[in-house]
Amino acid sequence: MKRTRTALAAVLSGLLLVTAWAALAPPAAAASLQEVTGFGDNPGGLRMHLYVPDTRPAEPAILVAMHGCGGSGTGFYSGSEFAALADQYGFIVVYPTATKQTAMGNCFDVWSAASKTRGGGSDPASVVSMVEYVERQYGGDPDRVFVTGSSSGGMETNALLALYPDVFAAGSVFMGVPFTCFANEADFPPQTSRCVNGAMDRTPQSWGDSVRAAYPGYSGPRPRVQLWHGSQDTLVPYQLLQEEVEQWTNVFGLSQNPTTTDRPQSNWERKRFADASGTVRVEAVTAFGAGHSLPQGGMARLAVEFFGLHQSDPGGGTTPPETTPPPTGGCTATVRTVGNWGSGWQGDVDVTAGARALTGWTLTWTWPGGQSLASSWNAQVTASGSTVTARDVGWNGAIAAGQTRTAAWGFVGSGPAATPTVTCTPA
Incomplete structure (x- = not known):
């Protein structure tokens, strides 16, 4: 009971x-x-x-x-x-x-x-x-x-x-x-x-x-x-x-x-x-x-x-009116190594919106040498040689102006752990 x-x-x-x-x-x-x-x-x-x-x-x-x-x-x-x-x-x-x-x-x-x-x-x-x-x-x-x-x-x-x-x-x-x-x-x-x-x-x-x-x-x-x-x-x-x-x-x-x-x-x-x-x-x-x-x-x-x-009954209160999000602006992203077990490692990518809110993002980087993706989550990912491109999957694309979505997407990499420079492009 x-x-x-x-x-x-x-x-x-x-x-x-x-x-x-x-x-x-x-x-x-x-x-x-x-x-x-x-x-x-x-x-x-x-x-x-x-x-x-x-x-x-x-x-x-x-x-x-x-x-x-x-x-x-x-x-x-x-x-x-x-x-x-x-x-x-x-x-x-x-x-x-x-x-x-x-x-x-x-x-x-x-x-x-x-x-x-x-x-x-x-x-x-x-x-x-x-x-x-x-x-x-x-x-x-x-x-x-x-x-x-x-x-x-x-x-x-x-x-x-x-x-x-x-x-x-x-x-x-x-x-x-x-x-x-x-x-x-x-x-x-x-x-x-x-x-x-x-x-x-x-x-x-x-x-x-x-x-x-x-x-x-x-x-x-x-x-x-x-x-x-x-x-x-x-x-x-x-x-x-x-x-x-x-x-x-x-x-x-x-x-x-x-x-x-x-x-x-x-x-x-x-x-x-x-x-x-x-x-x-x-x-x-x-x-x-x-x-x-x-x-x-x-x-x-x-x-x-x-x-x-x-x-559920939300309590009879009022729902705030929907507002039109501001137009998208610039963004930045960084890769963090959050686990390293020798034969592989896990990286999380944080995405930060600039002066305007994001409705989506595309991230691109080039591996410094010897790395590749073994698996990935929370992004649509393509790889061409040493270049990686990742796009949001909808729910994780919206980021308020000046805010950071921590671990917006993540991956398991092979080869030596690396923190490549990421280019972020708003959708």
Whole structure:
């Protein structure tokens, strides 16, 4: 059974000075992204940013949205559509930032024993503290708490759904891996990992047992799960989508055969797994032709619809009128190395608008020597010899005047790590 406010108050009364101090922290300002410190128990050392829409109901729903390796909460805020959807439907968005450093950059912990144990500490416990903060400070509805994430954030989403089924009502996982896929920290980097080397294959029963063991004795309702993966993903192999499906359908006691299959868009195939009552408990969406580049335009909305948040009452307030964006102007871009594991490296590209807002961008550079792209996400990329050209994919093209979209797109490179000079051209 989901937590009630009475039960929550009883728990909070035992948290002594730490929680009492956190409760004094001022709420973040509405309609802007604000950092929250002192939100409560934080064994994972995460940072917390919060987006509270101007118009929301008295008991708003809560969505936790988590970035991939090398990213940040602020970057996922600016690089995804969840805040705009929050404005439309009146839910609050929590954007955690991971601080665990790996060969892939800062990533959410899904490998340690603590991250696989309910109440064990590390990042999952920190995220739950963030949720409890929003419930206290903004009257967040404990029965409508949801979680989503991309890559490392998607992996953490699976962990949270397994460890805290009494906290989260549903989750949407972009480019994730099954819960307990990584054996330990040494298994996490891609060149040594059994999890992401393309050969991970456990039985549905084994995967399901991992979830059940995360919260022994739990007999309450399980959160519904939506799973996304690109068919051409080589960083987190597409094959792992099937392993995730096997894990969650086994947890729900469902058949491995989908109840229905459809195409929300021409290049998306959605398989739905419903229970005897017709309620969809698991759905898996393949983005054909996509690499490690999710979420793309429209995917966040489908996730919000899966949660049921599109039916929310935003509180009866007014929606600010649409304004015509200013004409596009100049832009600049820089490449940052956020992970280097010897045989390869990960780069993020930050794009900054000039005096006028951007509606799109094209980036070009020439490798200094010996580099090439192994995979890429959040951009349409072509390569000719040592020259690389990347264009935005729509949702990440709009950047306000003078603002920077951190990790506007990213890639995995081969050869020695490099920071080439980038030419940015507005669309």
